[in-house]
Amino acid sequence: MNLKRLCRDAVLTAVALTIFIVELQIPDLLPIPGVKLGLANIVTVTALFTLGPVDALAILLCRILLGSLFSGNMMALVYSLSGGLLSFLVMLLLKKILTAKQLWAASVFAAVAHNLGQILAAVAVTATPSLFIYLPILTVSGVVTGLFTGAAAQFAVKRLSGVLKN
Amino acid sequence: MVKTRTLVTIILCILLLAIAASLFLWLRPAGGRVANVYLDGELLYSIDLDALTEKKTYTVETDRGVNVLVAEPGRIRVESADCPDQVCVDFGWLTDSAAPIVCLPHRLVIQLTGETDVDAEVGG
Amino acid sequence: MRRATLTALSLALTLALSSCSPAPAPQTDTVFAMDTVMELTVYGDEELLGEAQALIADTEARLSVTREDSEISKLNKTGSGTLSGGTAALLSRALEICALTEGALDITVYPAVRAWGFTTGEYRVPGEDELSALLKKIDYAAVKLAGDTATLPEGVLVDLGSVAKGRLGDDLAAFLTENGVTSALLNLGGNVRTVGAKPDGSPWRVGVRDPFGESYLGILEVRDVSVVTSGGYERYFEEGGEVYWHILDPATARPAKSGLVSATVVGADGTLCDGLSTAVFVMGLDRAVELWKAMTGFDLVLVTEGGEVYITDGLEGSFTLSGDYKTKELQVVRRG
Numbered sequence: 001m002n003l004k005r006l007c008r009d010a011v012l013t014a015v016a017l018t019i020f021i022v023e024l025q026i027p028d029l030l031p032i033p034g035v036k037l038g039l040a041n042i043v044t045v046t047a048l049f050t051l052g053p054v055d056a057l058a059i060l061l062c063r064i065l066l067g068s069l070f071s072g073n074m075m076a077l078v079y080s081l082s083g084g085l086l087s088f089l090v091m092l093l094l095k096k097i098l099t100a101k102q103l104w105a106a107s108v109f110a111a112v113a114h115n116l117g118q119i120l121a122a123v124a125v126t127a128t129p130s131l132f133i134y135l136p137i138l139t140v141s142g143v144v145t146g147l148f149t150g151a152a153a154q155f156a157v158k159r160l161s162g163v164l165k166n
Numbered sequence: 167m168v169k170t171r172t173l174v175t176i177i178l179c180i181l182l183l184a185i186a187a188s189l190f191l192w193l194r195p196a197g198g199r200v201a202n203v204y205l206d207g208e209l210l211y212s213i214d215l216d217a218l219t220e221k222k223t224y225t226v227e228t229d230r231g232v233n234v235l236v237a238e239p240g241r242i243r244v245e246s247a248d249c250p251d252q253v254c255v256d257f258g259w260l261t262d263s264a265a266p267i268v269c270l271p272h273r274l275v276i277q278l279t280g281e282t283d284v285d286a287e288v289g290g
Numbered sequence: 291m292r293r294a295t296l297t298a299l300s301l302a303l304t305l306a307l308s309s310c311s312p313a314p315a316p317q318t319d320t321v322f323a324m325d326t327v328m329e330l331t332v333y334g335d336e337e338l339l340g341e342a343q344a345l346i347a348d349t350e351a352r353l354s355v356t357r358e359d360s361e362i363s364k365l366n367k368t369g370s371g372t373l374s375g376g377t378a379a380l381l382s383r384a385l386e387i388c389a390l391t392e393g394a395l396d397i398t399v400y401p402a403v404r405a406w407g408f409t410t411g412e413y414r415v416p417g418e419d420e421l422s423a424l425l426k427k428i429d430y431a432a433v434k435l436a437g438d439t440a441t442l443p444e445g446v447l448v449d450l451g452s453v454a455k456g457r458l459g460d461d462l463a464a465f466l467t468e469n470g471v472t473s474a475l476l477n478l479g480g481n482v483r484t485v486g487a488k489p490d491g492s493p494w495r496v497g498v499r500d501p502f503g504e505s506y507l508g509i510l511e512v513r514d515v516s517v518v519t520s521g522g523y524e525r526y527f528e529e530g531g532e533v534y535w536h537i538l539d540p541a542t543a544r545p546a547k548s549g550l551v552s553a554t555v556v557g558a559d560g561t562l563c564d565g566l567s568t569a570v571f572v573m574g575l576d577r578a579v580e581l582w583k584a585m586t587g588f589d590l591v592l593v594t595e596g597g598e599v600y601i602t603d604g605l606e607g608s609f610t611l612s613g614d615y616k617t618k619e620l621q622v623v624r625r626g
Binding site: 205208209210211212213222227283284285286287288289290 | 329331475477480481482488494495496497498499501504505506509517518519520521522523524552554567610612613616617
């Protein structure tokens with residue numbers, strides 16, 4: 001049973017990592033740090049809604065750590081980590097009050113929270129409060145990309161929950 | 167459980183507010199052409215872009231990496247950098263925007279303001 | 291649902307508006323006086339600026355060496371004169387600083403400064419004979435002050451320019467403080483006097499010019515002090531491949547080459563800081579540090595020809611290197 005769980009989580013981590021690395025090849029949409037599709041979050045959302053918080057968190061952390069390592073951007077780790085954890089927390093809370101059909105909304109709030117977490121980390125690390133000027137545009141970006149990844153995740157949950165759960 | 171209509175309304179409100187705020191913040195001119203360059207939040211250079219008469223290059227090197235800044239009369243940009251994301255280079259010229267150029271991996275921020283980040287200057 | 295929307299909206303509005311709290315507006319003024327541009331920033335009554343201007347005008351009228359009718363010009367012309375209380379007090383204080391610095395500051399170096407052309411801009415390098423003749427006229431100890439009456443030997447000329455702006459800063463600060471001002475920045479042409487801190491309580495940030503470049507060497511965060519820098523990089527001329535700057539060594543009547551390119555003095559007594567900045571530049575690193583160790587009431591930021599930056603320990607925590615100096619090691623000089 002444990003071995004199965006390990007394999008399943010590992011496969012999902014690999015999927016997330018692949019998406020993450022592929023997305024890196026897409027040129028930046030806007031020259032603003034933090035504006036990106038965040039496709040790898042489809043996996044996090046899917047995992048959270050089918051497997052539960054423990055597995056989802058493990059997959060998320062492994063993906064962030066290995067993603068930073070593989071992309072050679074270890075300096076971005078602190079931003080990814082604070083964004084990832086804040087968005088995970090928001091999703092966890094929303095999961096309690098939202099139904100499976102409203103999963104897309106959880107993803108929107110999670111994406112916005114992700115960007116907020118990144119800005120908070122950036123402001124703390126660079127000691128530059130004026131970076132908050134990026135908050136509105138990153139919120140817009142979070143809503144849009146969150147909708148997209150949310151819809152994809154909702155689709156994945158519908159189709160895969162049977163496969164993943166057993 | 168929360169109604170879907172409520173969710174849609176909240177998200178729409180957030181989206182509209184964020185768009186309005188973005189437009190307000192981004193279309194607002196910086197109100198000056200002094201480029202303050204910060205590393206780790208501390209002022210590194212304070213360059214009066216309007217007082218420049220020729221192109222000047224500043225190399226900011228730390229153990230995290232290198233950013234090469236080019237300042238010309240009225241504008242400044244990151245010409246090259248060895249950071250992985252290249253967001254700072256892709257930003258292009260900073261001429262009159264309140265939004266700063268940021269290189270998060272190297273913790274470098276370039277911000278235009280009305281005046282230098284010092285209150286007075288001594289020299290002799 | 292309505293309530294949720296309203297809450298979200300009002301929350302966002304509150305956030306947006308709360309960032310725009312008004313700051314008290316400073317009164318500012320730009321005055322051209324004493325050969326420089328002065329900028330006064332005062333958080334207080336607008337009328338105070340008018341009186342500050344009058345104080346500046348009066349100081350210039352009393353002390354200028356280029357104005358024919360100033361007290362100093364009259365003293366220089368006739369060799370003796372009765373000075374006003376303020377001028378006599380400043381002359382007395384200046385002579386004390388000359389003595390303190392063992393002549394590294396000398397208020398009688400003026401004939402030499404004139405001979406080099408630094409007063410007119412018609413620069414020249416005086417010959418050896420001329421310099422040795424000039425050297426005989428440089429002797430602050432020959433200036434006699436009895437009460438308000440000063441007398442000078444034949445050929446000796448006095449210039450209080452090396453302490454005048456410092457004293458002006460002290461006088462302005464005292465005047466403003468008496469009138470209830472708790473926050474002001476007086477930039478007397480690179481000779482900065484701060485009153486209190488900024489209205490938000492944070493210290494004033496004074497940038498020290500990089501002697502080798504365009505930006506700052508470092509930034510001083512200070513309150514209630516004078517900051518004065520002497521350097522050889524703003525007023526100088528080149529002849530035959532040699533750089534001659536305007537700060538002369540009273541011992542040689544030539545530009546002071548002590549190994550320092552910039553000397554900044556920070557302290558509560560602006561007159562002292564002003565006089566010491568010149569003296570310290572003339573003395574060089576070692577003698578300057580000795581003087582600092584022997585005295586209290588001021589701190590130093592010194593830059594050597596090699597680009598090394600020394601500060602005395604009183605500035606630890608309030609001085610940070612910036613720009614190209616960021617990567618350098620700051621040398622902190624300590625007592626004992």
